Amino acid sequence: MNTVKTIKEVRHQVKVWKKEGYSVALVPTMGSLHSGHESLINRAAKENEKVVVSIFVNPIQFGKGEDLDSYPRDLHKDEIVCDSAGADLIFAPKADEMYYKDIEASVSVKELATGLCGAKRPNHFAGVCTVVSKLFNIIPADKAYFGEKDAQQLAIIKRMVRDLNFDIEIIGCPIVREKDGLAKSSRNMYLSSKEREAALILNKSLTKCRDALSNGEKSTKLLKKIIKSEIEKEVLARIDYIEIVDAFSLDVIDIACKPILVAIAIYIGKTRLIDNFIYEA
Incomplete structure (x- = not known):
């Protein structure tokens, strides 16, 4: 090479x-x-x-x-x-x-x-x-x-x-994750040990949303509220955005009745991290 x-x-x-x-x-x-x-x-x-x-x-x-x-x-x-x-x-x-x-x-x-x-x-x-x-x-x-x-x-x-x-x-x-669920990112190296632990809230909040979708929840307003309430449990986390959009057009939608992209950007300390999943409605 x-x-x-x-x-x-x-x-x-x-x-x-x-x-x-x-x-x-x-x-x-x-x-x-x-x-x-x-x-x-x-x-x-x-x-x-x-x-x-x-x-x-x-x-x-x-x-x-x-x-x-x-x-x-x-x-x-x-x-x-x-x-x-x-x-x-x-x-x-x-x-x-x-x-x-x-x-x-x-x-x-x-x-x-x-x-x-x-x-x-x-x-x-x-x-x-x-x-x-x-x-x-x-x-x-x-x-x-x-x-x-x-x-x-x-x-x-x-x-x-x-x-x-x-x-x-x-x-x-596909996204590659650490064993504990944190999405791999070059910016993860910015995190202190406490921030690294706090960063797990990204995947935890998305998992809560995915579970709600699997249980039949279709309202994107409620789904975003589920993610927000989970993230707010972590004192080191600050929300940049929580969005649920059409997986192809990226248009904001109200009802999860088609393939959707659930995407978040969260600051852990000074480090901005992103994560997402696509759900085939």
């Missing part, structure tokens, strides 16, 4: 593979890889002959006051994870390799980006769409793999690919 840092190098290698008839997968990441990322790479390696993992902390998807400067970075550790998971190539560019200083063009998806995380992070998904579009143009992969934990991001990327006719298949992969 090799690591390259320029667009020229990664394009050359992928062109060679495509010319030789290999299927190529892309796993876009921001590094600080954990077993959730490893599961994406493993699946990509099983379903394709060559796998490229991009590692790039994308500056334009971070807003003012967010954790761009402190976001964890450890390329050497990431290389070990990629190698053991079956990756063939890492693309790890610097920001000035990916963006011209006078860049003006960008890509965005309108309605899908207005709610959930997009409501509090208005430029975030334009940053995501722009960098993912660039990666798709730089690396002409057959498939790209994304985690379902970032459910809104996954829906937006799927819509962008459809609307802009990108010749790539988007594969969503």
Whole structure:
């Protein structure tokens, strides 16, 4: 496995593979890889002959006051994870390799980006769409793999690919959790031991909601109240949002009578964590 840092190098290698008839997968990441990322790479390696993992902390998807400067970075550790998971190539560019200083063009998806995380992070998904579009143009992969934990991001990327006719298949992969139920996240390392324990309230509250759905509750107002009352039991938790939306359009709904996405964003101390589940009504 090799690591390259320029667009020229990664394009050359992928062109060679495509010319030789290999299927190529892309796993876009921001590094600080954990077993959730490893599961994406493993699946990509099983379903394709060559796998490229991009590692790039994308500056334009971070807003003012967010954790761009402190976001964890450890390329050497990431290389070990990629190698053991079956990756063939890492693309790890610097920001000035990916963006011209006078860049003006960008890509965005309108309605899908207005709610959930997009409501509090208005430029975030334009940053995501722009960098993912660039990666798709730089690396002409057959498939790209994304985690379902970032459910809104996954829906937006799927819509962008459809609307802009990108010749790539988007594969969503299940959330990977710790044994105690906490969803894997690079930001989990920010948590103190007390905050780490407190963070379990995310999965606990979603489990309460899922149980209520299984018992026949359809009112999203009541379902959100169940989640809210559970989260409020944890003194270190602060709610950013609790939403129940159509799993495909991401429109807010009143009655859970179709496949729904139950999504939450919660601050544990200063760390913002997200979690979700999809329920097939």
